[in-house]
Amino acid sequence: MIxxxxxxxGRARHALLRAFAIVMASAFAVxxxxxxxxxAEQRCTGAATSNVCxxxxxxxxxxxxxxxxIDFYMSKLEADxxxxxxxxxxxxxxxxxDDTTGWLFSVPVVTIGSSDExxxxxxxxxxxxxxxxxxxxxxxxxxxxxxxRLNDTRMGLIRSFNTPQIAQAF
Ligand SMILES: [Ca+2]
Ligand SMILES: [Ca+2]
Numbered sequence: 312m313i314x315x316x317x318x319x320x321g322r323a324r325h326a327l328l329r330a331f332a333i334v335m336a337s338a339f340a341v342x343x344x345x346x347x348x349x350x351a352e353q354r355c356t357g358a359a360t361s362n363v364c365x366x367x368x369x370x371x372x373x374x375x376x377x378x379x380x381i382d383f384y385m386s387k388l389e390a391d392x393x394x395x396x397x398x399x400x401x402x403x404x405x406x407x408x409d410d411t412t413g414w415l416f417s418v419p420v421v422t423i424g425s426s427d428e429x430x431x432x433x434x435x436x437x438x439x440x441x442x443x444x445x446x447x448x449x450x451x452x453x454x455x456x457x458x459x460r461l462n463d464t465r466m467g468l469i470r471s472f473n474t475p476q477i478a479q480a481f
Contacts, residue, residue, distance in 0.1 A: 380435070
């Protein structure tokens with residue numbers, strides 16, 4: 312419950328800070344989905360330097376919406392520097408299994424933002440068939456997590472951020 316509360320707070324903050332009405336509407340929809348107990352599972356790191364979340368919603372008919380989000384705390388100036396130095400594409404994200412195959416699928420970025428409040432932020436979303444998440448085949452519980460890679464031009468290196476794991480029988 313602590314993790315969920317942190318995640319929702321991060322989403323709400325996103326919604327308040329983003330200027331574009333479409334982005335606000337989509338972030339609000341994520342909050343509504345996450346508030347329905349049976350519909351979504353969310354885990355967030357809630358770390359001091361960044362908050363990284365994985366959310367998996369069932370949208371019916373064996374289809375799941377997978378959302379990965381990050382707030383990497385820094386000044387807006389630093390965040391804009393990273394965004395500009397990477398031609399607007401500082402991030403990539405994928406979902407991994409805890410064992411066996413490892414990498415499962417890529418998750419495309421849908422929003423990138425910067426502010427002094429949340430730093431450098433991004434959301435990644437994809438809808439996938441159930442079998443893509445079924446990393447331990449059949450009824451065995453599956454353990455999946457998200458990993459975001461950031462081309463951090465301040466340090467001249469690639470940084471990785473892992474979400475916590477979601478364990479569920481997909
Ligand atoms: Ca399974
Ligand atoms: Ca596993």
